[in-house]
């Protein structure tokens with residue numbers, strides 16, 4: 001490319017005209033050749049007059065020559081000036097293009113992580129972008145606790161992040177990063193006295209801090225198995241990406257705190273009703289557990305689980321609106337009292353409709369006493385017209401009510417309760433839901449079911 005610059009310049013009419021005018025001014029033949037001696041301009045028969053040869057250079061390389069008399073220096077100087085300007089223009093163009101790509105990448109990245117509220121997802125996106133921009137064998141994000149101790153390492157391949165640390169520990173390099181909180185390039189880890197880890201897995205690395213409100217919460221590290229000379233430009237890019245990661249992580253952190261506060265509020269609401277009705281101790285928790293087990297058995301899409309869990313936790317929240325003498329009555333209810341009690345799903349809807357984030361939860365609460373045959377309440381809905389979360393809660397709620405002691409009767413045995421569900425499958429209960437529940441109970445007995453699905457346990 002550099003070799004062709006003189007030829008490219010002389011192809012421009014304005015340059016050719018200028019060179020011709022200078023040649024006429026010095027009134028001596030001048031010859032311009034490329035680095036291989038091919039003549040690009042001049043008089044091939046003027047050799048007899050040529051007393052000087054002047055090189056045209058690009059950095060340390062000769063890319064052409066100007067031959068002529070003593071005055072040919074003016075042609076050579078002009079050409080050299082134009083060559084320098086051409087290279088500067090090209091370099092500037094490249095730099096502008098790189099900047100454009102960088103800004104464009106950062107804008108795309110901002111859009112991608114702007115709506116991402118999951119810490120691991122944010123890190124996955126960022127490390128993926130770093131992989132496309134920088135040469136690295138491993139990219140890892142190290143997260144620290146309040147005492148600057150590394151608590152989590154997430155790498156872009158999801159598995160080998162700790163290799164990076166294994167490579168450095170027990171050296172002082174990582175400690176140094178944590179103390180100085182400054183971006184750094186270490187091109188030769190083996191020669192760095194702070195790095196005493198043995199054996200060295202990585203030869204070169206770069207590190208940039210993740211700072212949230214001046215506090216260093218971690219590092220983004222890039223490691224290379226082969227020795228590399230990372231340029232300052234790469235570290236600057238890594239630092240910019242780290243800054244963006246920190247902003248996204250802060251947002252995800254705030255969102256998670258808000259979510260936790262929200263779940264705490266839901267738990268408090270659920271506990272409120274349990275406190276009013278002491279006979280139902282832990283009923284809510286069991287209904288949540290049964291409901292989630294059924295949903296797993298039915299293989300419901302992921303988005304159903306959270307709203308099912310919240311609906312199951314709050315299914316009887318409407319009982320807050322039922323009079324104490326009805327709710328806590330130690331015996332069978334009269335018709336009027338039963339009418340009162342049957343209003344609790346509607347009261348539940350009235351309580352929850354004021355909370356925007358619980359709108360999706362309302363069907364599960366409002367319809368958990370509907371029956372598949374249309375003989376339930378409050379609306380007498382049938383079959384699939386009843387929201388699936390409500391059909392699930394109906395089975396979970398009824399089973400728990402049957403298998404726990406109540407003021408007016410003793411708990412039924414598990415086998416009797418299972419038979420009741422089977423007996424009313426297809427009439428009171430959704431048969432697929434009953435089947436999933438029975439299957440989940442068998443798996444539970446055999447210790448086959450995975451636990452810990454709850455989102456609100458956070």
Ligand SMILES: [Fe+2]
Pocket residue numbers: 315316344368369
């Ligand atoms: Fe209920």
